[in-house]
Amino acid sequence: MTRLRITEIFHSLQGESRTVGLPTVFVRLTGCPLRCVYCDTAYAFSGGDWCSLDEILQQVREFGCSHVCVTGGEPLAQKGAGELLSALCDAGYEVSLETSGALDIGSVDPRVSRVMDLKTPGSGEVERNLMGNLDLLTARDQVKFVIGDERDYDWSRELLETHRLHQRCEVLFSPVHGALPAERLAEWVLRDRLPVRFQLQLHKLLWGDERGR
Numbered sequence: 001m002t003r004l005r006i007t008e009i010f011h012s013l014q015g016e017s018r019t020v021g022l023p024t025v026f027v028r029l030t031g032c033p034l035r036c037v038y039c040d041t042a043y044a045f046s047g048g049d050w051c052s053l054d055e056i057l058q059q060v061r062e063f064g065c066s067h068v069c070v071t072g073g074e075p076l077a078q079k080g081a082g083e084l085l086s087a088l089c090d091a092g093y094e095v096s097l098e099t100s101g102a103l104d105i106g107s108v109d110p111r112v113s114r115v116m117d118l119k120t121p122g123s124g125e126v127e128r129n130l131m132g133n134l135d136l137l138t139a140r141d142q143v144k145f146v147i148g149d150e151r152d153y154d155w156s157r158e159l160l161e162t163h164r165l166h167q168r169c170e171v172l173f174s175p176v177h178g179a180l181p182a183e184r185l186a187e188w189v190l191r192d193r194l195p196v197r198f199q200l201q202l203h204k205l206l207w208g209d210e211r212g213r
């Protein structure tokens, strides 16, 4: 029987991406092989409870919400993640996956909207990017750059242009919360006429770093 280690399941507003502001159930899987310097979910690196697919689906169902976001940690680090994503799709939910971009996204159910980070130099994990993932992105997906300084911005811009990422999927640029003033990133995006969506993390504006929000 497939079981996954779960840190938390909660109901909140989607804080990022194309569905920002929509009520969403978050399923946070435990564990991540990366250690980004700005990580705000280090509490999901360990612990968690083993749950069967039925138990997870039952908890999700209780919130009565049509959008589900599977997040982490790094969800794809658990063997059963693909099965969970497909089971949520089969149950009729609009499903998104937040993934670091360090693991192969190729086997993810095509009904899932993949929101994939590309780790910038300032994350400390740039070497972990699996660049082959870029060729797998489709219009259902989004690629996210979390930008901490000008070097990160230049790196992100170059990658965007080299790989014509905006022609594949939606591209999101966000400042590292507390490191880069949001208005500076907004001005760079406008100055350079970048075809990207600038975004702030809505849940941080509403609730700061409160867990389960």
Ligand code: SF4
Pocket: 032, 033, 034, 035, 036, 038, 039, 040, 041, 042, 072, 073, 074, 100
């Ligand atoms: S990939 Fe995500 S969960 Fe893992 S260390 Fe980086 S920010 Fe944290």
